[in-house]
Amino acid sequence: MALFRRSPASLALRPRSTVPVASRRTFSASRTRCGYDDTVQNLRIGKHTRVIYQGFTGRVATGNAKDSLAYGTNIVGGVTPGKEGEHLGLPLLPNLRKAKEQLKPDATAVFVAAPQCGKAIEEAIExxxxxxxxxAEHIPxxxxxRVFSILRTQSKSRLVGxxxxxxxxxxxxxxxxFQPLPTFAPGHIGIVAKSGTLSYETVASITRSGLGQSLCIGMGGDIIAGTNMVDALRVFESDPETAGIVLVGEVGGRAEEDAADWIVDYRKRVGEKAKPIxxxxxxxxxxEGRITGHAGAWRGVGERTAKEKYAVLEAAGATMVQHPEDFGGVMKTLLSQSGRDVGKIVGNAQKQQQKRGYHTMRRRPAAAPYRQESRITSNASKEQRRGLLLGPDQAPAPLEPYLGQAGVSLSDTEAPEDAFHLGVTVDRTARSPCLAVSPSTQPSQLSQRLRHFPYDWRQGPTDATIKSAIAHMQLDAAPPAARAQTTALLRALAKMYTDKEAVTLSASVSITPSSGTxxxxxxxxxxxFDDAAFRxxxxxxxxxxxxxxxxxDPAELEAETHGIVFLTLPSPAASSTAAQxxxxxxxxxxxLAMNTLDALALQHSGTATNFLDTGGKATAATVKKxxxxxxxxxxxxxxFVNIFGGLTDGGMVAEGILLAFREVDMRGLPVVVRIRGTNEGKGQRVIAESGLGLEAFDGFAEAAGRVVELANR
Structure with a gap:
């Protein structure tokens, strides 16, 4: 049953953007130039793909390479600057130039820490x-x-992440x-996801259904992604091994809306032969207004809510689910309804699994699981805040030098009704900064009239881009002084945006009638501002x-020091009839933490007091904290403890729960635990044998139902 309804006409309401044309070639001397979009077929990896590692001899890369080699990945060597010889019995070279010449790689895994990662990606493009x-996490x-401004000028290299x-x-x-290998099984469902943990839950559901996966692409939860949902959909459409498609999105950006536009076009082109989605x-x-874990998990001005994106995808023809545990059964039903032979698809998947010896996530002994601390992070801090927002009282100090360049005055008055919106932000679809402008600041109009004008990060906005933005603000008839100042202000904000590594700079601006300024x-x-640049x-x-x-919030600050993302969720107003x-x-x-709040509320009418993401760094001590x-x-x-053990060890989480019961005053509160995935058997056994009265469940729906029942007592 549909959760939200929205007319297809609403698809036209999202902010439009103008994607900049590549200004010049960079790096390659190849004669034929197409564009970055032409590199999507590089995503079709397999046994033929020759893989190298950048940062090959690092601890994390070494462990990851061992597991990937055992899985069957064709790793042909790697690079560590200044080192040459062998590592893991494979060639080790001092730079990418030699690696390219001698190893002829098709792909590189960049296991380099955040401060050097951008440069490492640029070397791979070159x-x-x-x-x-x-x-890597926390790349500024x-x-x-800067990387994307380079990628846009070439047609050889494709970035994931x-x-x-x-x-x-x-x-x-x-x-x-670094995907948890025991969760995956060969098969015929293509998956693209923003969230790692949600993708692991999705994969596990598909594996349990017998369908397996053909290709899984993690686009990442950062503000901009080298490969997005539309890129993945283009690959899945033409992949003969992919019989069905799964998309896993989240709040923030327009990736899901762009995907919905693609789905509408795809269904028109292909008709009844369209693969189910x-x-x-x-x-x-x-x-609203909080960043929930992922750097990109926030809604910008003019962007749709997650609820609205759900409706847009549904209107485009995607079958929507509320929890990833449901994907396996839903995909089997959709494949059958589309006239495809599900038995044959499952049978083919099982044959592939038998060839590899990976039957289900339960039957392969797991290697020592990777945890989030094995991710490549900076050494600066454990903090997981992903942005600094300055209030109106703090903002003038860093802003005034740039206003002075534009000759624009700052007033402490509220904006009049005829003010216009002006700013610089990031266009996630164009993967670049953009001028974000609207002729109106009225809330009822801003979301519909806001328009993005992307520009190249290295060059700044061109005269033509600024002229188009001014025209959209309907300032063509404004006094010459106002138009000149608007041009200067846009340039000044674009300069501040780069100088100070901002995420969004915006304000309401008006024209003074008496002076025309x-x-x-x-x-x-x-x-x-982006705090990754600082951290x-x-x-x-x-x-x-x-x-x-x-x-x-002191609790949120305390969580930060332990590498935990914690948000206290507000209670409704006293006059509200909403549940407390x-x-x-x-x-x-x-x-997974976001989706847990969603599923509790939408499927079970339960309301959470907090958002808490332990991260893959979770240890027994972290669980206790x-x-x-x-x-x-x-x-x-x-x-409610809801753990899917992808990178996190389910047994370790269970030990952390027991540690909390021994050392923390639990106030006599009931605890419901769901542990699935990596080492789930040990985790469930530890909970069941604890003698502490903990309630353990396999399935999310059963666990959530019990949680709400206990909460309503």
């Missing part, structure tokens, strides 16, 4: 390596925008990334020193 997979946004689990072809025995969008009940209204200022590279210290920790939050949640993975954070809230009547 070497014209066909597929570049970057797994502007480093990646950054901050992505990578890409894996179970049917082709090729893994480039199922989808999920996480973050439907996510708190611009006034920028201080109460409307929105200045958001990973120690850049922008002057901006990030403005953070006011004394005004932040009373369920404490403990989840591993940002996407998570319980302490949850228990600080007197509203909590029951605690």
């Amino acid at each position: 070497a014209e390596i066909g597929l570049i997979v970057s797994v 946004l502007h480093d990646m925008m 950054a901050n992505a689990p990578g890409i894996i072809s179970p049917i082709g025995s090729c893994r480039i990334g 199922a989808a999920l969008v996480g973050g439907i009940v996510a708190p 611009l006034t920028l209204h201080q109460p409307t200022l929105h200045l958001q 990973s590279c120690n850049r922008q210290e002057d901006i990030h020193s403005l953070r006011r920790k004394n005004l932040e 939050p009373n369920i404490g949640t403990l989840v591993n993975g940002a996407g 998570s319980f302490e954070l949850i228990l600080q809230d007197p509203r909590v009547k029951v605690i």
Whole structure:
């Protein structure tokens, strides 16, 4: 049954953008130039794919390469600067130039820490390596925008990531990334996902259904992604091994809307032969204005909510689910309804699995599982905040030098009704900065009239781009002084955007009738900056020193020091009839944590008191600290532990729960535990044999139902 309804006509309401044309070639001397879009077929990895590692001799890369070699990945060597010889019995070379000449790689796995990762990706582009997979967390946004400005000028290299689990072809025995191998099985469902943990849940459901996977692409949860949903859909459409498609999205950006547009066109082109598509969008009940774990999990001005994106995908023809556990059964039904022989598809998948010896996630002994600490991160901090937002009272100080360049005055008055919206932000579809403007600032019109004008990060906005933005703001008839100041202001903001590594700079601006000049209204200022630049590279210290920790939630700050993302969710107003939050949640993975809140609310009418992502860094001590954070809230009547052991060891989580019961005052609260995935058997056994009265479940629906029952007592 549909959760939300929206007319197909609403598909036209999203902010439009103008994608910049590549300005010049970079790196390659090849004669034929097409474009970055032409590299999507580089995603079709398999036994033929020759893989190298950048950062090959590092601890994390070494362990990952061992597992990938055992899986069947055709790793032919790697690179560590300044070293040459052998590693893991494979060639080790000092630079990519030699690696390209001697090893002839098709793909590279970039296992390089965040401060150096952007440069490492650029070197791989320069070497014209066909597929570049970057797994590092906390790469500064502007480093990646520089990378994308280069990628756009060439047609040899395709990027997956950054901050992505990578890409894996179970049917082709090729893994480039850090996906938990026991979860995957060869088969015929293509999957693209923003969230790692949600993708692992999805994969497990598909595996249990017997369908298996053909190709799984993790696009990553950062603000911009080298490979997005439409790129993946183009590959799945033409892949003969892919019989059905799954999309896993979340709040923030327009990837799901772009995918919906593609699906509408695809169904028109192909008709009844179209491959069935199922989808999920996480973050439907996510708190407005907060970043829920992933760097890109926030809604910009003019962007649709997760609820609206759900409706747009449904209107386009995707079958929507509310929890990834449902994908296996849904896909079997869709394949049967489309006239495909499900028995044959399952049979083929099982034959592929038997060839490889991977029958199900339960039957392959798992190697020592990778945890999130094995991800490539900076050494700067454990903090997981992904942005600094300066309030209107703080914003003038860093902004005024740039306003001075534009000759624009700053007023502490509210914006008048005829003000216009003006700013610089990131266009996630164009993968570049953009001017974001609207002729109106009225809330009822802003989301529909806001338009993006992307520009090249290295060059800044061109005269033509600025002229188009001014025309959209309907300032053609404005006094010459106002038009000149608007041009200067846009250029000044674009300069500040790059200088200070901002995410969004925006405000309402009006024209003073008496003078015909611009006034920028201080109460409307929105200045958001990327904290990865500071945490990973120690850049922008002057901006990030403005953070006011004394005004932040002490529990959230405490969580930060332990590598935990924790948000306290508000209670409804006293006059509201909405249910009061009373369920404490403990989840591993940002996407899974978002979806847990969604499924509790939408499927079971339960309301959570918090968002808590232990991350893949979860240890027994981290789980214990998570319980302490949850228990600080007197509203909590029951605690729901929802763990999918992809990178996280289910047995270790169970030990952490027992540690909490021994050392933390649990206030006599009931605890419901669901552990699936890596080492789930041990985790479930530890819970069952604990003698602590914990309630353990395999399935999410049963566990969530019990949680709500306990909460309503």
